[in-house]
Amino acid sequence: MVVDAFRMFQLAAQGFCCSQIMLFLGLDEQGKENPDLIKAMHGLCGGIGRSGGTCGALTGGACLIGLNAGKGTPSEFGHAKINLMINDLLEWFEDIHGSIECSGILDHSLDEGNEYPVQCGNIVSMTFSKVQEILTSYAEAPDATDED
Secondary structure (H helix, E strand, C coil): CCCCHHHHHHHHHCCCCHHHHHHHHHHHHHCCCCHHHHHHHHHHCCCCCCCCCECHHHHHHHHHHHHHHCCCCCCCCCCCCHHHHHHHHHHHHHHHHCCCEHHHHCCCCCCCCCCCCHHHHHHHHHHHHHHHHHHHHCCCCCCCCCCC
16 A cells, blocks of 8 residues: 555554554554554653654554454454564664664654654654554465464
8 A cells, every 4th residue: 555645644644653654554544543542652752752762663563464454352363473564664664764763763852842853754654654564464364363
């Protein structure tokens, strides 16, 4: 799926952050809404609580992989290679951006009140596309199990 830049801009203009936008895009693709999940993703914004730590696009991407391939009920199984999928995302992200932390990627802090820079939109877009690529490349039978 090609990322809808207008949708991303719309969500950012409504005050949603990188990790939330990642999940909005994934839910949109599934034709679903889940306000509680979007609220939970707020904790990952701006490198976890806008601390500049692990980038919310990356953590949001890992959560999006989990949304698509994780275990959600006692009777279902997660994808057998979910951890490999997430590690592929992590390695790609660090290779592309040179860091997994907001403070290492951006040239300024994400203090309260600062707007998210355009650079974050590009990172979200690239990361969302990479998640889709990873999900496609690891597509297996729906009854795969994760024994980790």
